[in-house]
Amino acid sequence: MDSLITAAAQALAKGDVLGALKRVALRDDAPALALRGIAMAQLGDFDRAKTLLKKAARAFGPREAVARARCIVAEAEVALVSRDLTWPAKALDAARATLEQHGDRLNAAHARYLEVRRLLLIGRLDEAERKLADLDPAPFPPASRAAHELVVAGIAMRRVRAKAARAALARAEHAAREAGIPALTAEVESAFAVLNTPAARLVAHGKEQLLLLEEVETLLGSGALIVDGCRHVVRDARTVVSLTSRPVLFALALALGISAGVSIAALALLTVPMPMGIAQTVWRAL
Numbered sequence: 001m002d003s004l005i006t007a008a009a010q011a012l013a014k015g016d017v018l019g020a021l022k023r024v025a026l027r028d029d030a031p032a033l034a035l036r037g038i039a040m041a042q043l044g045d046f047d048r049a050k051t052l053l054k055k056a057a058r059a060f061g062p063r064e065a066v067a068r069a070r071c072i073v074a075e076a077e078v079a080l081v082s083r084d085l086t087w088p089a090k091a092l093d094a095a096r097a098t099l100e101q102h103g104d105r106l107n108a109a110h111a112r113y114l115e116v117r118r119l120l121l122i123g124r125l126d127e128a129e130r131k132l133a134d135l136d137p138a139p140f141p142p143a144s145r146a147a148h149e150l151v152v153a154g155i156a157m158r159r160v161r162a163k164a165a166r167a168a169l170a171r172a173e174h175a176a177r178e179a180g181i182p183a184l185t186a187e188v189e190s191a192f193a194v195l196n197t198p199a200a201r202l203v204a205h206g207k208e209q210l211l212l213l214e215e216v217e218t219l220l221g222s223g224a225l226i227v228d229g230c231r232h233v234v235r236d237a238r239t240v241v242s243l244t245s246r247p248v249l250f251a252l253a254l255a256l257g258i259s260a261g262v263s264i265a266a267l268a269l270l271t272v273p274m275p276m277g278i279a280q281t282v283w284r285a286l
Contacts, residue, residue: 005031015181017042030059030067038074042183046082050075066102069095073111080114085121106144109135113147120154129155142179146172146188153191162214166195200230203258227257 004023011019017039024032037052057071072095079087096111112135119128132155137148149172156165169192176185198210202219211219219226223237232244234253243250 005035008032008035012039012042013181015183028059030056030064033059034067034071034074037071037078041074041078041081046078049078053078065098066104069098070104070107073099073107073114076111076114080117080121083121085118089115089118106140109137109140110144110147113151116151117154120151120158125155125158142175143181143184146175146179146184149175150188150191157194157213160213160217160220162195162212162217165213166192169195206259225257227254229254 004027008020008023011017011023012035020035020039024035027033027036033052033056037049037056040046040052041049053071053075057068057075060067060071072091076087076092076095079085092111092114096108096115099105099108099111112131116128116131119125119131128151132148132151135148137145140148149168153165153168153172156162156168169188172188172191173185176188195213197212199213200211200216202209202211220235225234225236227234232242232247232250234241234243234257243253
């Protein structure tokens with residue numbers, strides 16, 4: 001790897017996207033294309049990033065399987081950050097296997113994190129948790145540990161476990177500051193802001209009240225009879241009855257819940273954003 005490529009990669013590792021581009025903007029060799037692609041992703045130009053990463057993957061020779069796999073991981077991350085779920089998951093899995101076979105544990109783990117984040121986006125929480133349990137972030141550098149804790153927090157938010165989410169984000173914040181990457185620190189701060197934003201609307205006693213995620217967690221653990229407008233279930237301390245396949249019956253239960261007495265609440269969960277992480281493959285790729 002020549003000195004300009006090394007310097008560009010180091011600049012990206014520090015969050016200096018423009019500094020990296022100054023070194024490789026006019027180059028079309030494979031490593032430069034990869035760095036330019038991920039720099040574009042960090043600047044938010046996802047279409048250009050995808051084009052450059054595809055060109056980089058094609059430009060690497062047949063003996064450069066690891067470099068091609070890293071480009072595929074970066075391309076998958078760009079697709080994920082831009083919420084493009086049509087990107088082939090099998091390609092990411094194959095790239096991860098290649099990285100593991102060649103001893104690139106860090107990038108292989110990052111590919112696994114991308115798999116988990118994709119599962120979160122499509123609502124497959126159980127599978128996401130199983131895959132995440134196989135990863136130990138302890139030996140990884142701070143940026144990777146921050147990414148791990150962001151995923152942990154994302155799962156906790158989807159599970160309405162606000163305390164667990166806040167603890168994970170505190171660990172992510174510490175790791176992000178240790179990494180010294182401003183964009184990563186900003187991502188953690190954005191995720192913290194989610195916990196301070198109303199996540200649900202409670203209708204009880206004829207009144208409406210916005211609830212934070214912690215308050216939703218407390219309500220769900222209170223044992224009260226709840227009509228849950230997010231999951232389309234009716235629950236109390238002992239029983240959960242799903243009405244997801246019976247919309248008319250759920251609408252009736254919801255109407256009754258809103259008009260009923262003090263022990264019944266109607267809960268309509270608002271959007272709970274999940275911290276997804278910025279495009280950061282390059283920090284571990286080149």
